[in-house]
Amino acid sequence: MILLQKSPIWERQPALCAAAIIALTTIVRFWFIASGQLDLVQDEAQYWDWTRRLQLSYYSKGPLIAWLISLWTAVFGDTELGVRFAAVINSCLAQIILYTGVGHLMRRPLLGLWTLVVANTTPLFIASGILMTTDSPLLVCWAGAMMCLYWMSVSPRNYLPYVLLGTAMALGILAKYMMLAMPGIAILYALGLRRQRMLPEGMVTRMLIALGAGTVIGFLPILIWNMQNDFVGFRHVAGLAGVASPDPKPLIRFDRFPEYIGAQIGLVSPWWFVFMLAGAWRALRVWRIPRSGRDMYSGLRNDMNEVRQSLLFSAAFWPLWGFFIIWSFHTRIYPNWSAMSYVAGMILCASALERSGQAVREAGKRLSRLRMRRIWVGLGMLLFVLLYGQNWLPLPSKYNPAVRLKGWTDLSHKLEELQNSLPDPQKVFYFSKSYDITAALAFYAPGQPVTYCADFGRRMSQYDLWPTPEDKKGWDAIYVQKDNGIKPQLKEMFASYEVIRYKTTHRDAPGREFTIVVLRDFNGKWPREQQERY
Template sequence: MQNIPIWQRRPVLAAAAIIFITTAVRLWFVASSQLDLVQDEAQYWDWTRRLQLSYYSKGPLIAWIIHLWTGVFGDTELGVRFGAVLHSCLAQMLLYYGVARVFRKPSVALWTLVIANTTPLFMVSGILMTTDSPLLVCWAMALFSLYAAGEREDAVWPYLLLGLSMALGMLAKYMMLAMFGVAVFYMLGLYRHRMLSRRFAVRAFLAMAVGTAIGFAPILIWNMQNDWVGFKHVSTLAGVTSSKPKPIIRFDRFPEYFGSQIGIITPWWFAFMIAGAWRALKLGWRGASQDGVREDRVHVRQAMLLASAFWMLWGFFIIWSFHTRIYPNWSAMSYVAGIILAATAADRGSLLLRRAAVSARKKRISFRRGCVVLGCLIFVVVHSLPYLPLPDKFNPAVRLMGWHDLGNKLDEMRHELPAPDKVFYFSDSYDVTAALAFYAPGKPITYCADFGRRMSQYDIWPGPQDKKGWDALYVCKEYPVIVPQFADMFEEYSYIEYQTMHGGRKGRSFFIVTLRNFKGVWPRQSFGAF
């Protein structure tokens, strides 16, 4: 008994240690202000100053969550990002409980935590407050609730949790609708093997429909009040509608998208994931033997659920990447099941390794340990990026550095103008506009000029037309090629290039344009571009 490792004797204790340590590291990283906000985070924070039923590009949940925690920790990076740290902790607890108790696979549950915490996708989700952060919790809860409902048809709580997760997930991101596709494929698999209960199917879809309706109601009301701009934006972004015709099939997008998927998971865990997902697909298709015992049927149920949750969403975006650009995080929810499948493959060892090994068991353990060590190294690197002596072009953290310094420079330039209290800030991109709102002195209301771009939330809110006669500071990331248009807006202007600093090293550089005496003319050149 003493020769058995503690993580096998006490899996709950090992899981608690993993969750506690990783959460503590993330909390330290966020609380110590290692990186300034990503511009999308700043935008979501800016939404909290105008709480609404929904917003142009996303549902309202992220704004509500940030509003809650900034009420506790103030308008700081910690206040904005505390929800991300909390969600990563909750997601780990859900993953462990779901796999260890609902699926009854404690060793796979531990592997699930190890793999999740050593993939860049999950690491970043635990630091940056994006819409995927609360969606991850809702998706995992819906997945396990759907399975539990099929196993315990007479129990009420799985259906209640399923409906609740659908409602909250819809408020977080429209992607939650894909759970209906998961449920359909899962139930088709059950039906194929005569394992589908009519009562379970009806109750599950009813719970999902009611939850979706509740979560979708405020989004629908807001879109009705705002010319359906949110739905138009999503359909345009997904390549369903476009002002310019697109080719049905194109091959230049796929390599970039597929490569990004390997990168956000890591090549080794990606290999385990595909191996586990393929095995689950085969098991779900083949089913249990005719005289199979209950355990065989349980394994088939789990395989069908995880295969449906992975292949349906992941496969769709792989195919759709041949039509339009797919952002790397769009398939993120498929990796909830994907990580569990990778954990299953890691727990049992891959078929390739068993065939190739001279001493199979020894080599499987060695290879898996190597994967864990590499993953832990990535965990350390991700949480040490601001300190690493990497060249700027190889350090992705550089783009998140310098906003504090930029705010100080803007404050200095504001006080050089005749009326410092009558100066407003703007940019021509929503992301810089949002960052200015957070880092400009006094956290003012900022504006986003439309010199030719797609619509954003800032176009729905009022512009600065009431600030006629004021001066302004305009900030952009590239040479301000639209300077000639300033002649219609202001009486005079001049610009400088400013190199920001962060913690003693260079951050991003910006162009800052000083503009005098606003004429009240505010551009809107690309109305209708979503």
């Protein structure tokens, strides 16, 4: 009797396994946030502070993130859960879009499953599932738009993908300006299809209409706000990109690149980074050899869908990823700027992972016993557990990067104690010299007060567009900063001051250290030294 060995459950029931992964990771993320494992990152606190002044746009970002936080804080209150709940929902939606797109639309369910495995074991996706930053809603819109591009290339007369593409485009722009790169990807994909003689008739016209309508709808509120505020948002983005900086920069410099490429490897993990580049390089082959009549080249002979997929994923990965690699030789590039290229990158990584398993099986029983693929997946799962269980890691505080995000709840108790020790606790305001600390004080200071950001010579921020505390002459104040050393201007603003260096704790473990300055009798003079620095 011949016994047939059953294939693994993930090969027999990939949709069931995908549903289990989505459900389990969503539950873990909700537990992590609801149990208060990590204080708000300062940018999250800033976005929450924006919800108290809902506007058409803001200095550094579009308004979508403030609108989403406002929605869920109306349900859960002005709490960490209320601020971050949208990140959990966005992570769940992104996974559903990825699996539905790859597994159902592209008819590759096993690849869809491996995509979820890769996504949930990369630091970038892990962080986006618990931190409510602008990349969280952008990820959903970007993945949705990318799948719509593929959908319209296989069903060009179905109007639903065009409607969804326009919707994703509008919401994505409201989330982050990076969505403006999507039309370039769409056009490049269409050119690739045309080169392969696979471009459906009428697709380009409908696609451009959808992208144009979405761009106008999404960009209009941002444009109106910038017109009302001297275009400071656009000036800010241009300054960050190094194209409108007041300080001249050399055209080419090499000191930024090592830091940037190291950060990129860290965002996806070293092993997935290698798999991703391998998958991306293979997909790039489609652009080298055009299709002639019915002749196809080796490896893609019988699968037209794989040609479309390779065209789409390489168009969505290489230009964006490569642009920031090149631009990092000119100016500082923030690690998350290339994050959206990793949406396609994770699928390309999964495709390389899938092929590696097939190659091992085809190589014979001896190599099959090595099961190298399980090692990489196991490392990824270990990373998932370590990042979500970092509060239980026996790491010294100087080696635990999460320490700098902890301690705000403890600081809140210290600030309340200091405020109550002042002659009139009701006439005390809070401020800092940096926007991030100012935002965190708004959330964690007693009573979540309106806070202020003093300008002792820094880049402009949203707080410079809001009222300053000149009307609080005679009040006391509490000032907080991360570093030591007090600005001379600070001493000139008050009659007296007391400096305290405070080391916080978080769940009986070390947290961040702060400098607190208790100031008496504000003279009403508020510093302004921006000098057009955006």
